[in-house]
Amino acid sequence: MSDNIKFVQGNEACVEGALYAGLDFFAGYPITPSTEIAELLSIRLPQKGGKFVQMEDEIASVCAIIGASLTGNKVMTATSGPGFSLMQEALGYAVMTEIPCVIVNVQRGGPSTGLPTSVSQGDVNQARWGTHGDHAIIALTASNHQDVFRMTVDAFNLCETYRTPVILLFDEVVGHMRERLIVPAQDEIPLVIRLRTSVKEGVDYHPYLPREDGRLPMSDFGGVHRYNVTGLFHDMWGFPSSNPDIVKGLTRHLTDKIENNCNEITRYKKYFMEDAECVLIAYGSPARSALHVAEYLRNRNEKIGLLELQTLWPFPSEMVREECAGANYIVVVELNLGQIVHAVKMAVDHPEKVFLANRIDGLFITPDDIRNIMRLIQGKGV
Amino acid sequence: MSDNIKFVQGNEACVEGALYAGLDFFAGYPITPSTEIAELLSIRLPQKGGKFVQMEDEIASVCAIIGASLTGNKVMTATSGPGFSLMQEALGYAVMTEIPCVIVNVQRGGPSTGLPTSVSQGDVNQARWGTHGDHAIIALTASNHQDVFRMTVDAFNLCETYRTPVILLFDEVVGHMRERLIVPAQDEIPLVIRLRTSVKEGVDYHPYLPREDGRLPMSDFGGVHRYNVTGLFHDMWGFPSSNPDIVKGLTRHLTDKIENNCNEITRYKKYFMEDAECVLIAYGSPARSALHVAEYLRNRNEKIGLLELQTLWPFPSEMVREECAGANYIVVVELNLGQIVHAVKMAVDHPEKVFLANRIDGLFITPDDIRNIMRLIQGKGV
């Protein structure tokens, strides 16, 4: 087997992606089912000259990567639901201060301690709304290891492009399942290099003064420029301000830089959508079962298609509305009580055509489960 | 002035309500704009034999009240956005273990440190989705001090009835504004006494075995019964279980006990709704401006009405749909980028008739602001 072909867990695919993207610094506190990410990076990251730190808890972990990013590193942490809840306050700090970082949440069953070793997708809406105050967020996911790798690289690229935390929202099945990963050649996927300021030492650097294209060049904190970073609303110097125009401007800026670039941020796959009268919408591991259903029923000449979402937030409303325009049934497949299904209902023209196929018992949703729910929706009983 | 008529801040009205409801134990860490709640209780609560503890942070605070509740006390903590984010993990523990408690969030501007002394309603969706994993939650709010008092008492009653955390989601204007409060006579508002088990000492007590009516009797932890409490999915003995039927059953139970009792939990006020063709929907301090607009335009014979929501979660979808059935315009007034407006769109038959009137600059939304936005919506320009 060629060196670049690996048979790995999804968590390892994420590690490979992070290393490929240039990860410099990882701080984390191990938690099932994300532990292998920390475990592998504790070996791999020092080998390439990066820093691995096991912190005392998840709050410390996310604070450490925020600091490390500000000083010029590509950073990541990884956790699961309970740790992700603990990270919410500092995650808001990274949003407000516009510090690039990648936060992986390999979802297990929740709420609370929940089901550490079982799969769920219960943190999808938390990823959107978990920290206080109006904000926007980027969250990506994937259903197979090639895509886990790719979305990890993309997460690093997007966090630099938009200066924002990016959440990788995997699930236990993807994290722990083993399958083939082909690591791309080093230049195959373009990497976004951090945009650093061209302002010279000794000249005033305005950390929150955008360039003409809206992007904010960074200066490694502790380096040649002195500037202020605060979680308070702030002006272009980074100093606190409660001036209503500045408050409104910053609120809109933090949201617009993401929502207005929804098309650029949206990653998805489509299968058999050209004439689909029944559209499955899935993401993460359930998309594997959904694809199986779509292939199976297409072989039986049913006009079924699949939209696999890889960008969950910002939610690609327009794309979903357009793709579903001709559908009679839209079946959202999730491992939760129905979270993305609400966003789908908001997006489409006929919310009454949107149904939910889900499991909430810690078990994976199988193609049979989906087909059985489709039977019920179509009035055919069990 | 009679003893029971007070001229107070909203935060003080909340304190009065908590004492009226029988608060035994408060643990908190002061944060603007909620600080007066802790401050006042540090004096008042010991006077009536209760316990006040200032903790080292918000995580400790919420954990302390959860423990105190389990041992038999009526408990509360109070905070604002950043502290509320820190509380998310333990809040999920209280959801999972079904421990009654009241958490006050007097909202300020956010995200992150944000605008400590200014008003916003940016934590509404966080209250719903802030902790990881599928769950349901109760969140109440109010726009005046009489209602702050009442909602506080109701929060204690609901947390006992449904064995769940209840969030009081006030805002800085309500918290700091002073107006009259008439404290009701002690028996005027019925109080829900904690349902304790009738199981005798020495007999097996099943902490999660519901009575016929679905309620779970409690036994003071550390008292006559020995039992297990865990944030893991658990069976009727409280012991961890990953049995899929038990996992599904508990997930549904935690949600259904709240969602299925939506009508019982819903508190709202309506003004001029009988023939309203334009419906304002507001909550918290903006409802004061909205009421002013409604009264003003009714005097000019416009068919305008106001729904003031006091229960935000579970969202009263049915009530809103029915009340808005005859409306041509539905204008949701919020001090955020639009949060409840999504729930309103999901609830009504014609989401295209729902509009948002808001401010996001830390200033209060005035009647003029709302009327100006209404002109624009109605095509009348500025």
Added chain:
Amino acid sequence: MSDNIKFVQGNEACVEGALYAGLDFFAGYPITPSTEIAELLSIRLPQKGGKFVQMEDEIASVCAIIGASLTGNKVMTATSGPGFSLMQEALGYAVMTEIPCVIVNVQRGGPSTGLPTSVSQGDVNQARWGTHGDHAIIALTASNHQDVFRMTVDAFNLCETYRTPVILLFDEVVGHMRERLIVPAQDEIPLVIRLRTSVKEGVDYHPYLPREDGRLPMSDFGGVHRYNVTGLFHDMWGFPSSNPDIVKGLTRHLTDKIENNCNEITRYKKYFMEDAECVLIAYGSPARSALHVAEYLRNRNEKIGLLELQTLWPFPSEMVREECAGANYIVVVELNLGQIVHAVKMAVDHPEKVFLANRIDGLFITPDDIRNIMRLIQGKGV
């Protein structure tokens, strides 16, 4: 306990009803889950002067009751699926010769030997179409013992009124469950006495010459009149004929006497139907669960109603269409792969609003099963 209040199995309620209706002759071959009917009648029927015969098989049994009916007796047999299949040929003979008889099928799981001790409703369409050739049939069912009693009496009345076999299509749960039965006073339910000819001995009796009202008076075979009875198409003397007008006339007569009296033959109950937006349609034991669901959801202010069918064939299409005119969802509850659901779809104006809630695994369908399927239909997931 008063003598007329009994705590019995459904099979015993059927026996009580048959005795009340004046059963004279029972021939049968025991088969689970109908055995108690034969067992009890072997004791009770001789006590009142009737005849009980255990035959060598089900073909002999149905032939015996046909002969006994023709000679002037009220007759019944009882069986389950496999025996019912064996009876199909002779059942057609009774249809063609217009001989009143009651055939009880206490349904178990099928096809073939199937699941002798478990419940199903798999023989509903067989009851309609099991014998060869165009024909109509009457089939009644019930969900509780009071109704089992009543439907049994009605079966005897209808078989005499329309000179046709009547099928009592119970199910294992109804047959074996025990609950209270209040046996009515002897004159409380009117009994239909066999219509006997007024033609005197020595005068020509035309066995298939209808009276003005369409009814055919009978003459006890072997009595004072000599006449022919044949399974061939026949004229008014009972003699074979292949005259196309006679063939067409008899075919239409056998169908019209039942289909045109559909309203008179239809028995059903309705619950909460006045403003129902969701209509459950059920029959037999699942109607018990459906009623539970309807009561439960009505208490939660959902506009749900229940149509409990007691006459399955002729299918009451008009009644169902009228009752369902205002429904958004029609959920047919059955213990099979969907049989009556087809008749419902044919009856209503919007077949796309008809869904199936069913079980096919030998277990009873619970209120929870129905509510869970309703959740899926309504797009709410599990």
Added chain:
Amino acid sequence: MSDNIKFVQGNEACVEGALYAGLDFFAGYPITPSTEIAELLSIRLPQKGGKFVQMEDEIASVCAIIGASLTGNKVMTATSGPGFSLMQEALGYAVMTEIPCVIVNVQRGGPSTGLPTSVSQGDVNQARWGTHGDHAIIALTASNHQDVFRMTVDAFNLCETYRTPVILLFDEVVGHMRERLIVPAQDEIPLVIRLRTSVKEGVDYHPYLPREDGRLPMSDFGGVHRYNVTGLFHDMWGFPSSNPDIVKGLTRHLTDKIENNCNEITRYKKYFMEDAECVLIAYGSPARSALHVAEYLRNRNEKIGLLELQTLWPFPSEMVREECAGANYIVVVELNLGQIVHAVKMAVDHPEKVFLANRIDGLFITPDDIRNIMRLIQGKGV
């Protein structure tokens, strides 16, 4: 005349088809109008080394062929309505045990003894629903002798492919009419060889453990493997089970193997359908008259087409819906009170456009009959 060109009755065409397909064993009891099938096979079958047995009745006949099939033979029986009713119980046994066999029903007038020498199509719904319990069935028919031959060969192929009884539902006109038959060369029509297990002697053979493609390999009963065959619900070893998952699984399997392969099983012919605004749907002998009508009216430039169904069950709903999408009138031609017409109404988008053209008097329906009925449907009066 070449040896392979014959001038025969339809019953003889059926015999030729069965011999071509490799019939090894026939057991039957003669009944009009199917008798010629038994008569001819009593001569022809022994000549090629097969076995012909006249049994004491139809129950014995169907049981004999089931046993013979299980021991490794291609088998058939032939009967008419009354015999077909008697066969219903054992037919269900063949369904449940998945034993390949072909049952011919040459329909005469019914119900009961009916009209032995006249034509009807009264057993169509009985073929679908005649045995008790949920099940699926395959039933084929034909309108001319070339197709009778072909459908007979297909019946043998389908019964082996799907391990299920296949019903050949001919009618008296087709059975007794004489016309040309060209017997195909021996390799012209592919024959499905029974799929036998590759499990060696001494190794466990699981009679109901499907291969990856869903098919169940057979082992000649009484041969090298010992295994159980029962009409009870059973597991992969063939042993009885009332485990709900096994019961549900087997029920769905028995149905799905047929319903899900509807497209593969569907045989039909279409004439002038490309732009048909009036669609005739017919099967069996009436399709001859319908074709005459279609040709006649096409010559008069009326946009009429004909769908001749050869597979009646599983009903080809999708094909019918698609073919009839552009029709203003759909006229189903049947020799009964309307049986396939219900399936057509269920299939199409506009059931109100479906009409019935039929006779029920034992006479054949002529082109004139159909055209007269069409005039009435189109409002042109008689």
